[in-house]
Amino acid sequence: MSDDIVIEAKGLTKRYGRTAVVKGISFSVNRGEIFGLLGPNGAGKTTTILMLLGLSDISDGMARVLGYDPIREPLAIKRRVGYLPDQVGFYDNLSASDNLRFIARLLGLERAEREQRIAAALAHVGLADVSEKRVRTFSRGMRQRLGLAEILMKDAQIAILDEPTSGLDPQVTLELLDIIRGLKHRGVSVLLSSHLLDRVQSVCDRVALFSEGNLALIGTVPELGRQVLGGGFRVEVEAEGEGLDRHLAAVPGVQKVEDVRPGRVLLLAERDVRPEAAAAVVSAGGRLLRLAVAEPSLEAIYTQYFHEHPREGEIHAA
C-alpha cells in the first residue's frame, strides 16, 4: 500500500443474516483529499463507515485504515481517526468543554495539553463563548460544530463525517462546510457521507456513488459527468439574436445544442469550444451576453445514473 492512500477497501462486505447490506465494495481515499460517499438513505454508507472504524464486524473482504486492520487493530485506528456520527449526541448535563475533556481523558492526553487543545478546538469552530454552557442548550448546528471540535482536538489524521450537514439550515451548512475545508488545509483526509448532493459537490475532491450496497461510480465530479452524461464540455451560452441555434450547431466539435430557456443554450462539445462559439454568435449578428463552461451538477449525474440503471426494486415494479 502506498503512503498516499489512507483508507483502502477491497471487496468490503457486510451481511446481516442472509441479506447483504454492503456488497463487496472497493475504493480508496488519498491523503489530504475530501472523499464523498453519496447515496440515498439505507444504501450502506453508515455501515461502511462503522466497518472502517472497527465498530461493526466485517463479513467479507478487506479494509485498511492508515495501514491498520479494523478487526485486529481497532485501537490504533481509533487513536488516529476522528468520527462524527450521524446525529451526533453529547452528554447534555455536561458543558461543551467537559464533554471534550471526557474524550480527551479517554485519549490519555496530559492535563496541560488537554486544556490547550480543547480551547483551541472550541475557538476554531466558534464555540469558545459557550464552552462552559451545558450542551442541553445547544442547537443542532452547534452540536455538529462541537463534534468537529472533538476531531480537531483529537488531532486526527482522518476525519470520518457521517451526514454532517443533514438537518441544518443553509447558513449553518455553509459554515460547517467551511470548517470541513479547513480540516483539509490542516492536512486531514476527510471521508464524508451524504445524501445532499449539491452541498457535497462543493467540497469533495472525489466522490463514490452508492446504490443498494454497491459502489456504482467513483471519481471526480467532472469525470463522473463525462461518464454518465456523455460529452466532454458543457458550454453555456447566453446571447440575443435570430437563428443562433443553427449557427452554434454548425460549430466544429459541438455535438448537441440544448435550449435551456429563451436566449440561453447549452452546448455539449468534445472540447472547449468557447472561442468558436463566440465567433459564431458574433458572425451571425447576435449579441453575446455570457459564455461559460458549466460544471456538471452531481444532482444531474445522480438522477441520470439512476434513470439509466434503475434499482432492483424498480425493475420488478416496472
Place this chain on the structure above:
Amino acid sequence: MRREGSALNGVGVVLLKELSDHLTSVLMRVCEVLIVLLAFAALYFTIQQVKETTAEDQFLFLRLFTRASEGIPITFVLLLSWFFVPILAIVLGFDSVSSEHNRRTLSRVLAQPIYRDALLFGKFAAGLLTISFSLVALWLLVIGLGLLRLGVPPNAEETARAFIFLLVTIAYAGVWLALAMLSSIIFRSAATAAFVAFGLWLLLTFLWPWFLAPMVANVVAPLDPGYTALGLPTPENIEWIKILSRLSPSTLYNEIALVLLNPDDVSARSLGTIYLTQLQGAARGALPLGQSLIIAWPDIVALVAGTIVLFTIGYTAFQRQEVRA
C-alpha cells in the same frame, strides 16, 4: 486472534465520569434523605426492645439490625434486603447503557481508543461504588446512633460481624446492579428496562420464595399424607423449598444475615433443615465468627457468582450489539 491493547484502557476515566454523574444527580440527594430515615427506622424498631434486655445480651449491638419492634413486621435487614438495596441498584443501573444509545453518545465514545469492555466495567464499578458509599454511610449512621442511644460500645466480634455484613450487603447490591445493567443492555427503551428490572425484583424477592418455589416443590416432592396427618411438614418438601428459594438473591442475603447477625440463635447453626433430634443435647451458646462464616460461605459465594453470571451475560450481549441506533 489476540487484540492489541488492554481491555481496561479507559475504565478509570469512564468510572470517574459516571461516578460524578451519580453523585451530583438528584437521585443521590433523595438517597441521602432515605439513608438518614432508614437509620432512624432501624433504631426505632429496636431501641425499646433492646433496652429491656440489655443486661444479659452478649450481642446487643447486632440486635439493631435484626430485631423487629412490636407491631412492625419488618426488620432493618429485611428493609435492606427487600427494598433499599435492590431499588437503589436498579435505579442506578436501569438506563446506564440504553441512555448512551438514546443520547447517541455511544458511537462517539466507542470511536475513541477504548474497548467496549471499558465502558461496561467503568459503569458497573461506578454504580457499585455509589451504592457502597451509601451503604457505608448508612452503616456508620446506624452504629453511631446506636452508640449514642444504647451507651454501650460494640465489642470486637460484633464489629467484625457487622463489618462482614456490610461487605455482604455490597455484594448483594452487585447482583441487582448487574441485573439492572443487563436489562438496560437488552432493552433500548429506558422505561422498558426499568419495568423489566422492577418486575424481576418483584418476582425474585417476593413471588418466587413465597409462592412459586413452594408450588414447584410440591410438584417435585409432593407432601407426604403421613406427615400432613400429624401436622408436620414433609422433610423432602421443605428441603426442596429451601433449595429452590435460594434462586432468589434476597433469600441468600437473608440467610447470610441470619447466620452472621444471630450467632446465638440455634436456627443459625445450619442453613439446611434442622431436625428436632439434632437439637437435643446441643450445646447452648453462640457460634464463633469463623463457624458462622463457614455456614454462610456457600451463600456468599452464590451471591458473588450470581453477579458474575449476570454481568457476563450482559457483557456478551453488549459486545455483539450493533453500535448504530
